[in-house]
Amino acid sequence: xxxxxxxxxxxxxxxxxxxxxxxxxxxxxxxxxxxxxxxxxxxxxxxxxxxxxxxxxxxxxxxxxxxxxxxxxxxxxxxxxxxxxxxxxxxxxxxxxxxxxxxxxxxxxxxxxxxxxxxxxxxxxxxxxxxxxxxxxxxxxxxxxxxxxxxxxxxxxxxxxxxxxxxxxxxxxxxxxxxxxxxxxxxxxxxxxxxxxxxxxxxxxxxxxxxxxxxxxxxxxxxxxxxxxxxxxxxxxxxxxxxxxxxxxxxxxxxxxxxxxxxxxxxxxxxxxxxxxxxxxxxxxxxxxxxxxxxxxxxxxxxxxxxxxxxxxxxxxxxxxxxxxxxxxxxxxxxxxxxxxxxxxxxxxxxxxxxxxxxxxxxxxxxxxxxxxxxxxxxxxxxxxxxxxxxxxxxxxxxxxxxxxxxxxxxxxxxxxxxxxxxxxxxxxxxxxxxxxxxxxxxxxxxxxxxxxxxxxxxxxxxxxxxxxxxxxxxxxxxxxxxxxxxxxxxxxxxxxxxxxxxxxxxxxxxxxxxxxxxxxxxxxxxxxxxxxxxxxxxxxxxxxxxxxxxxxxxxxxxxxxxxxxxxxxxxxxxxxxxxxxxxxxxxxxxxxxxxxxxxxxxxxxxxxxxxxxxxxxxxxxxxxxxxxxxxxxxxxxxxxxxxxxxxxxxxxxxxxxxxxxxxxxxxx
Amino acid sequence: xxxxxxxxxxxxxxxxxxxxxxxxxxxxxxxxxxxxxxxxxxxxxxxxxxxxxxxxxxxxxxxxxxxxxxxxxxxxxxxxxxxxxxxxxxxxxxxxxxxxxxxxxxxxxxxxxxxxxxxxxxxxxxxxxxxxxxxxxxxxxxxxxxxxxxxxxxxxxxxxxxxxxxxxxxxxxxxxxxxxxxxxxxxxxxxxxxxxxxxxxxxxxxxxxxxxxxxxxxxxxxxxxxxxxxxxxxxxxxxxxxxxxxxxxxxxxxxxxxxxxxxxx
Numbered sequence: 001x002x003x004x005x006x007x008x009x010x011x012x013x014x015x016x017x018x019x020x021x022x023x024x025x026x027x028x029x030x031x032x033x034x035x036x037x038x039x040x041x042x043x044x045x046x047x048x049x050x051x052x053x054x055x056x057x058x059x060x061x062x063x064x065x066x067x068x069x070x071x072x073x074x075x076x077x078x079x080x081x082x083x084x085x086x087x088x089x090x091x092x093x094x095x096x097x098x099x100x101x102x103x104x105x106x107x108x109x110x111x112x113x114x115x116x117x118x119x120x121x122x123x124x125x126x127x128x129x130x131x132x133x134x135x136x137x138x139x140x141x142x143x144x145x146x147x148x149x150x151x152x153x154x155x156x157x158x159x160x161x162x163x164x165x166x167x168x169x170x171x172x173x174x175x176x177x178x179x180x181x182x183x184x185x186x187x188x189x190x191x192x193x194x195x196x197x198x199x200x201x202x203x204x205x206x207x208x209x210x211x212x213x214x215x216x217x218x219x220x221x222x223x224x225x226x227x228x229x230x231x232x233x234x235x236x237x238x239x240x241x242x243x244x245x246x247x248x249x250x251x252x253x254x255x256x257x258x259x260x261x262x263x264x265x266x267x268x269x270x271x272x273x274x275x276x277x278x279x280x281x282x283x284x285x286x287x288x289x290x291x292x293x294x295x296x297x298x299x300x301x302x303x304x305x306x307x308x309x310x311x312x313x314x315x316x317x318x319x320x321x322x323x324x325x326x327x328x329x330x331x332x333x334x335x336x337x338x339x340x341x342x343x344x345x346x347x348x349x350x351x352x353x354x355x356x357x358x359x360x361x362x363x364x365x366x367x368x369x370x371x372x373x374x375x376x377x378x379x380x381x382x383x384x385x386x387x388x389x390x391x392x393x394x395x396x397x398x399x400x401x402x403x404x405x406x407x408x409x410x411x412x413x414x415x416x417x418x419x420x421x422x423x424x425x426x427x428x429x430x431x432x433x434x435x436x437x438x439x440x441x442x443x444x445x446x447x448x449x450x451x452x453x454x455x456x457x458x459x460x461x462x463x464x465x466x467x468x469x470x471x472x473x474x475x476x477x478x479x480x481x482x483x484x485x486x487x488x489x490x491x492x493x494x495x496x497x498x499x500x501x502x503x504x505x506x507x508x509x510x511x512x513x514x515x516x517x518x519x520x521x522x523x524x525x526x527x528x529x530x531x532x533x534x535x536x537x538x539x540x541x542x543x544x545x546x547x548x549x550x551x552x553x554x555x556x557x558x559x560x561x562x563x564x565x566x567x568x569x570x571x572x573x574x575x576x577x578x579x580x581x582x583x584x585x586x587x588x589x590x591x592x593x594x595x596x597x598x599x600x601x602x603x604x605x606x607x608x609x610x611x612x613x614x615x616x617x618x619x620x621x622x623x624x625x626x627x628x629x630x631x632x633x634x635x636x637x638x639x640x641x642x643x644x645x646x647x648x649x650x651x652x653x654x655x656x657x658x659x660x661x662x663x664x665x666x667x668x669x
Numbered sequence: 670x671x672x673x674x675x676x677x678x679x680x681x682x683x684x685x686x687x688x689x690x691x692x693x694x695x696x697x698x699x700x701x702x703x704x705x706x707x708x709x710x711x712x713x714x715x716x717x718x719x720x721x722x723x724x725x726x727x728x729x730x731x732x733x734x735x736x737x738x739x740x741x742x743x744x745x746x747x748x749x750x751x752x753x754x755x756x757x758x759x760x761x762x763x764x765x766x767x768x769x770x771x772x773x774x775x776x777x778x779x780x781x782x783x784x785x786x787x788x789x790x791x792x793x794x795x796x797x798x799x800x801x802x803x804x805x806x807x808x809x810x811x812x813x814x815x816x817x818x819x820x821x822x823x824x825x826x827x828x829x830x831x832x833x834x835x836x837x838x839x840x841x842x843x844x845x846x847x848x849x850x851x852x853x854x855x856x857x858x859x860x861x862x863x864x865x866x867x868x869x870x871x872x873x874x875x876x877x878x879x880x881x882x883x884x885x886x887x888x889x890x891x892x893x894x895x896x897x898x899x900x901x902x903x904x905x906x907x908x909x910x911x912x913x914x915x916x917x918x919x920x921x922x923x924x925x926x927x928x929x930x931x932x933x934x
Contacts, residue, residue, distance in 0.1 A: 051813035052825065162818070163876050280823030644865060 027202040028225040030066070030103035032267040034197060037063030040270070043243060046092045049277040049285055057092060059270075065093075065179070067193050070100035072182030073131065074192070076155055076173070080105030080199070083127045083208065087111045087120070087143075088135025090249040090275045093159045093175055095263060097133040102206055102225075103197050106131075109208045109220070110253040112607045113139065114600075116645065121146040123210055127220055127452060128152050133175070136160040140172065202226040208452055209256050209404050212606040220452030221256075221404045231409035231446035232264035234428045238412055239374045245271035245292045246371075250282045255608065256404040257378065261295050264407075286368030294372050297379035299609060301386060301397070304367055306513040310541050326355035327392075334360075334392030339416045360393040369395050374415075376400050378408065379608060380503075383511035384420040391418065399423045401484060405461065405468060407446040411482045422481035432482060433467065439488045440474045441467040490613070492523030498585035500528065502613060505586055508576060512569040513538045517598050519611050520588065521624060527589040529627040531620065532566055533598055539565070554652050557593045563657055566593060570659040578662035587661040590627050592634075594620075595652035601641045627656055679900060680708025682741075683852060683884050684729065689738035691724055691908075698724045699735070700908040706852070711878055711885045713895045715919075716905035717928060722888045723765060725905070726854050729886070730755040730762055742852075756785055761850035763841045765857045765888075771830035775821060775840050776812065778829055782847025783808040815843050818880070819873055835866035839873070846877065853877070855887040859894055867891065871898060896920070904928065 026032040036045070041060035048055055057065070078084070084101040086108055088094050098108040109127045111120055113135070120142060124132070130152055134140055140158050147153060158164060159175045186193060206225040210218040236242065249262035266273045271293075276285035312323050333348045344352075364370050375390070375397045382399065390397040396415065401423035402408035410432065413424030426432040430444035447468050451457040461469055473491050474484040485491065486501040494500050502520040505528065509518035517533035536553055539562060543550055550556040574587040598604040604616055617624055619638070626634035637651045684706040691699040699721045706712045714722045727733040728740065731750035739746050742758065750760075761782070769778050786808065787794070789801035797805065816822055819839050824832060829840055838858060845853055858874065859867045871894055877883050889895050895902060896916040904912035904919055906928040912919050919925055 051810060051817060052822075053813075162880065163872070165879060277822045278820070284823075284826075642865075644868060 027229065028102065028197075028200040028204070029206060029229075029264070029267050030099055030197045030200060032229075033059075033063055033066060033099055034194075036267070036270055040243070043270070044272050045266075046095065046273050046275070047289075048092050048275040049281070049288075052277075054274070054288070062092075062096065066096045066099045066103065067186060068179040068182040069096055069175070070103040070182065070196070071185045071193055072178035072180070073100055073106075074104055074196070075181050075185045076131070076178065078104055078106055078131055082106045082131065083109050083129045085109050085111055085124055085127070085129040085132040086134075086253060087132065087139045088113050088159065088253075089279065090251075090253060090258070090262065091135060091159060092275055094133060094135065094253060095249075095273070097157075098207070098263060099267075102200065103193065105196065105200060105204065107205050107208050107222075109210075110259070111210075112252050112254045114252075115607065116601065116641075117142040117145045121149050123218060123220075124150050124153060126218075127208060131155045131157070133157045134159070137163040140164060140167070144169070200225070202229070203449075205449060207259060209254065209259060211404050212608045212610065219454055219457055222449045222452055223407060224449050227446045227449070228260070228264045228407055229268060230429065230444075231260060231407035232268040234430075234446070235260065235409060235412070236265055236269040238414070238427065239293065241265060241269040241271060241293055243270045245269065245373075246289055247271065247273055247293045247295070248276065248282070248286050248289055248291045248368075249273045250276050250279075250285075251295070251297075252607070256402075256408045257295055257297075260408045261293070283368070287366070288368075290368060290371040292371050292373050294369065294375040296375070296377060297608070298377050298382040298386065299380070301377060301382065301390060302510070302513075305386060305389060306535060306538050308363070308366075309513050310538060313541070313545070323359060326351075326359040327389075329355050330360065330392035331388070334394065335388060335418070338391055338394055338396060339418060356394065363393055364395060367395075372396065374398060376412075378402060378423075380507075380610060383507055385511050387420055400427075401482060403470060405448045406442055406444065406470070409444070409446045410440075410442050410470070413481075417479075417481075419477075419479075419481055422477060422483045424481055426482070431467075434475055435463075435469075437488070438473040438475065438491075440470045440472045440482065440484070442470055443467045494522055494528070494585055495524060495526045496585060499583065500586055501583065504583060505530070505573070505577070505588065506611070508573045509569065509588075512572075514542065514565060515569060517605075517611060519598075519613055519616050520586075521613075521617060521627070522586065525628060527628075528586050529624070530570070530588045530591045531616070531623070532570075532591055532593045534562060534566065534593060536597070553597055554595045554650060557595055558652060558655065560655075563593060563655060566591070567657055567659055574659060574661050588659055589661055590656060590658050592623055592627060592654050592656045594623075595636055595654050596638055596640060596650045599640070601643065602639075623654060626654075632656055679710050682706070683708045683710075683743065684886075685741040686725075686728070687739045687741070689725070689728055689735045689740070691721075691728060691733055691735045697908050699728070701738075702905070702908070702910045703738075704903050704910065704913055706884060706886055708884055709878070709882055710901065711874070711887065711899045713899035713902045714886065714888045714905065715890070715892075715895055715902060719907075720905040721908040722905055723856055726762065726856055726886070726888065729852075730760050730854060756848065759849070759851035760854065761845040761848040761852075762854035763838070763845050763856060763858060765860065767834075767837045767841055769829045769837060769841055769844070772828055774826050774828055775832070775843075776816070776825050778840055779812045779815060779843045779847050780808065782844040783812065785848060811849075812843075812847055815846050818846075818876070819843050835862050835870075838862065838866075838870065842870075842873065842877075846881070846883075849881075850883060853883050853885045855885060855889075857888050857890065859889060859891055867894060874898060 026035045036059040042058050044056045045059040045062045046057050084106050086094050086097055101108045111123055132143060140156060143156055155171050157173045157175055157178055161174050202225045205222045206228055208220045208222050210220055247261060251258040262273050274289045276282045312320060329351045333344050333352055336344050337352050372395055375395055378400045398413040401411040409427055410430055411423045412427045433441050435441050443466055471488050472484050473486055473488040474482055477483055486503045490502055492500045500522045505520040506518040509515050514535055515532055516535040519531040520528055522528035534557055539556060548561060556562060570588050570591055577587045578584050600607050605611055623634050623636060633653050633655045636654050637649055639647055640650050641647045682705045687703050689699050689702045716722050724733060728735050731752040734749040740750050787804055789804050793799055793801035816825060821839055829837060859870050878885055899916060902916055902919045904925045911924040911928055912922040
């Protein structure tokens with residue numbers, strides 16, 4: 001068998017054949033755009049669903065739009081080195097604003113569009129933002145609310161003028177108005193734009209992305225053109241992405257994943273990005289577009305599977321039987337068929353082909369994944385069963401590993417070398433090594449230049465040999481695949497000295513469609529206890545089928561029938577944990593179903609929906625004490641923030657249950 | 670919000686009711702009610718249950734024939750506005766109890782709001798040919814603008830019967846807007862909604878008034894909403910008008926306070 005290195009070399013050669021020659025010389029994003037606009041002006045660059053129809057823009061139209069906007073920004077006083085905040089859903093106009101800022105030597109700073117005003121204030125202040133391009137009235141209102149605190153913010157440019165007619169503030173400008181001014185300037189000084197673009201150097205900062213702030217305040221990660229382009233080239237080459245490929249851009253623009261896939265790779269590979277109509281229509285829009293490349297965090301795959309499961313439970317008996325039968329077939333041989341393993345028997349192959357015709361094909365179509373060549377997931381660990389499900393129905397789902405600091409480009413799983421519990425081989429050009437304490441260290445061309453105004457953090461993140469500390473704990477397996485267990489700092493020990501990896505347990509729990517979030521405690525304690533958030537959709541539909549009436553989340557979460565349902569899930573997880581000697585001591589002995597949903601607005605989750613374990617432990621200290629104190633229930637009063645910014649109190653008597661544990665197989669053996 | 674409302678410039682009188690009385694048998698539903706509605710205004714009608722608010726809307730759009738009084742709309746005075754006249758003259762409404770086609774999709778429901786604006790013959794419509802095709806595309810585009818405006822893209826193809834109450838209300842507003850009305854009558858647009866849905870609806874009503882310049886007459890029980898939204902308020906009690914004026918004037922009116930809070934007899 002050939003070594004993975006030889007295969008990677010082969011891929012590299014393939015890549016040289018497929019990638020656009022035009023894209024190779026350009027070393028900044030604006031230059032890349034100009035090359036595409038010149039070389040294949042008529043090809044579709046971006047689509048957006050508007051008024052129920054997919055509207056498209058060709059590369060040359062995008063070029064003209066960016067040019068007009070950049071000139072307009074310059075006319076309003078935007079200078080090299082200025083920061084441009086970008087807030088809104090994925091809209092072509094907002095992506096153009098990124099290129100326009102870069103064309104002028106400025107630095108775009110995308111923000112999470114659902115952040116509340118005060119969270120934005122911190123970032124806008126930290127980044128010294130002078131100009132902001134926002135989507136609509138909602139975002140304008142948020143910025144106006146905090147304008148007083150932001151002495152440096154000079155201009156707000158909005159894309160959708162609806163509802164803004166009576167806003168008279170002189171610093172508010174319509175996107176189209178800025179473009180109009182830009183065209184006038186461009187007509188007077190036709191050389192200006194090109195000259196500004198040519199001034200751009202690859203080692204200048206291309207974008208500033210803020211870390212999600214799982215620990216403390218968000219930090220601005222400065223990535224250069226060179227770093228992002230290196231990551232995008234490597235990734236495009238790895239999966240042979242190029243013109244003709246389609247992706248759906250629906251993840252927050254402030255997230256490094258969207259920046260790499262929808263922006264950097266689209267400009268490097270020259271493929272088409274598609275912006276959905278709204279956040280609520282992503283499912284339908286995805287079916288209509290049929291992307292060839294798909295990226296989603298595990299929770300999206302989880303939600304999709306939950307929806308499929310719910311809908312199948314409502315299907316007729318015959319359909320359910322057919323579904324179950326063929327999913328069994330897929331579970332046995334689906335992943336092997338996808339990996340083109342030779343040992344699958346002829347009868348299994350026949351059954352799988354039949355299943356593909358009857359179940360998997362239509363299911364992939366429903367999910368909008370009929371044309372997907374490569375689907376990736378990252379951002380959090382994915383449950384092995386969830387991962388296996390997608391691969392078994394023929395979706396080439398793979399894992400990658402990366403972070404904001406590394407342009408989301410460290411490890412990738414090559415086709416046909418998929419392992420459920422690893423994140424793949426180091427990507428082309430990336431060196432990975434494991435520190436003595438188990439931390440994963442990375443050196444690559446796609447690393448951050450610095451943290452914005454945080455030399456202390458920058459110094460801390462690099463070791464003396466120039467390797468970046470990822471903060472994740474992991475190790476290489478026998479085939480050279482990297483395996484991540486948890487955040488290095490989260491891995492703790494039980495009082496008995498056994499390893500306690502909370503993420504690992506939580507992910508196992510969250511694989512059950514009824515469980516939306518879980519928080520495990522155990523570091524320095526005698527046993528593991530957990531908080532559970534039920535999935536309102538899945539448990540709600542389960543309750544409806546049993547004629548169990550409920551009034552909202554809190555009520556449903558407190559029902560004893562629901563507790564029994566969740567208890568069964570917890571006990572199954574315990575059985576799985578018992579099977580692995582490493583984690584057998586981490587079985588969940590007591591649990592409580594929280595009376596409210598964990599929410600980023602209450603700071604319990606990050607904007608990327610990772611649980612903030614420490615914060616939750618403090619906030620629900622009474623409940624944690626009750627779990628470990630052996631109490632049967634605990635009265636809880638919890639403050640919540642509603643979406644409109646007001647706050648209230650949720651009060652409930654939270655029940656606590658014991659779960660059965662299993663003897664470790666090591667001990668019984 | 671009230672600041673923006675008062676800052677708007679109101680036009681001439683669009684609709685004037687003079688001495689309207691309406692009785693059902695011995696019951697006097699309306700007794701000598703007079704008021705006017707000006708162009709571009711948001712005019713609220715409030716009053717306790719059974720005060721005659723919905724009857725008044727029904728008089729305006731011609732469902733009921735008043736026993737006395739004159740309705741002057743766009744300068745033309747008449748005893749009764751006939752419903753089809755009202756519709757062609759640019760009056761659209763929503764209902765207290767939602768009146769949509771439950772089995773049809775949101776899109777189709779809104780399209781029905783365009784019926785009066787379709788001119789192609791029956792045969793052409795059946796064949797989807799020539800003028801009928803052009804018309805359909807034009808109407809669809811208008812409808813899509815409204816869908817975008819009210820942010821209901823995600824339920825475009827969903828049958829109305831499967832939607833939550835708040836969304837159905839929004840679809841009904843969309844259908845009324847599809848007729849491109851000059852005068853929009855809203856019968857309790859926020860009844861049964863939660864706080865968030867109410868806020869959304871308020872924003873939509875203000876936006877409709879603002880973007881399309883539509884004059885709006887609305888019946889509402891939520892006083893906070895009424896005070897925020899409306900330019901002027903009419904107060905009815907037992908079929909009689911007991912107050913008329915700006916929200917602040919009405920709030921200070923003793924007769925209104927008595928009607929709402931009750932008086933010691």
